[in-house]
Amino acid sequence: MHKKIKLALVIVASVTIIGTGIWFGIQKFNRTKVEVYRVEELKQMIWGESSSLQGIITSNVSQKVQLSENQIVQEVFVQEGQEVKEGTPLLSYDMTLVHINLETEKLNNQQLQIKKKGLEDTLAKIKKKKVTNTALNTEYQLTFLSHSDNSEWAEEPSNQPENPEQSGNLGEVENSGVELSLKGTVLRDVKRELNWDIFFNLAHNKNKVKKINKALTAFNADQDSKVENKPMIRYKEGLSQNTIWVNESLGIDPATGDEIFLDMNGNKVNKWDSKNYKPWGSSDPKIYGTVGTMFMYKGWELNAHLYYKYGGYIYNQTLVDKVENVNPNENGDRRILYDRWNEPGDVAKFKKVSDVSVTNPTSRFVEKENYIQLQALSVSYDFRSAKLKEWGIQRLKISAIGNDVFTSSTVRMERGTSYPFARTFSLAAQITF
Secondary structure, three states, X not given: OHHHHHHHHHHHHHHHHHHHHHHHHHHHHOOOOOXXXXXXXXXXXXXXXXXXXXXXXXXXXXXXXXXXXXXEEEEEOOOOOOOOOOOOOOEEEEOHHHHHHHHHHXXXXXHHHHHHHHHHHHHHHHHHOEEEEOOOOEEEEEEEEEEEEEEEXXXXXXXXOOOHHHOOOOEEEEEEEEXXXXXXXXXXXXXXXXXXXXXXXXXXXXXXXXXXXXXXXHHHHHHHHOOOOOOOXXXXXXXXXXXXXXXXXXXXXXXXXXXXXXXXXXXXXXXOOHHHEEEEEEOOOOEEEEEEEEEEEOOEEEEEEEEEEEEEEEEOHHHHHHHHOOOOOOOOOOHHHHOEOOOOOOOOOEOOOOOOOOOOOEHHHEEEEEEEEEXXXXXXXXXXXXXXXXXXXXXXXXXXXXXXXXXXXXXXXOOOOOOOOOOEEEEEEEEEO
């Protein structure tokens, strides 16, 4: 009897436990799905014994679309609040400008390739222009180059008035020129220890302003408003950047000692005016270059290097500062006494002594400048005596060196007024033990 009761209790307990487990399982299976969202910028607040957290709940299924500032939206394919799937097109850009820029870059690349090919052809020709005379044991190399290009001013002159509306490229300049070079060995005799090398260079370059914008026009006006006793920088289409701007002078009036000018209308006037500025030559020379030689015979060696310039113009500032714009009662150039106007009838180069006014830019002081300068000259001797080796000297070389040895110019003016000038001579000895 007792065994039956115990068996019944065990069965009831087992059924109860199994049923409870099944019930919890069903409840868990049927539980509603809970979405978990990220909480950002949590802040904790404590008040007495209680505390709380607060923040912003954001969804990870939304995404901000950032538009490009450099492109134009052509079409939008969705509406605000519309749900889209991954990969769904949202909008399209207008690619017209992009394609234009791409084609422009392709054209630029083609032009660069053409220039590159031209330079390669020129280099190949230069390498072939080499003349050798085996009978005289001489060798020469001739080079001829030419160039022409247009360039744009990217920055404004430093003393131009600032104006945001006048920014951008200031204009265009055309640069062109040619260059001829010749170098070679005139004599070479190894047995006699004789060698003579020469080199010659000739160049011609010119520049022309093709176009100026409003910024350079304003710059010209600003330059005209602050006239000094020397030519100011001005730019005009069709002329060189290095044009000298002055008032055209007819010379000193023998009757009064005053300077007579010719205005823009061809009338004689005795007053200087910035409105009568005229281009009066350019500082660009017609040709310029270098000439050099190196002559060696036994232990002797001679090196010379010359620079020449022909055809340019210069404003003789020395005559302005030392003859006209100077107080005659103070120390000055002797031409103040001999070449300035003193009394009616004098035919003088410079205005009357009593006139102490500032001499503004005038054609009287524009002169053609042709000059040649011996920039460097050196003579040396390398001693080769057996006696020196007995003294422990392997080599002894004595040199005499001169820099800026002489300058011959058609213009007489001071040098070294704007930058240091020095003519130097020195002796040097090289001793190797």
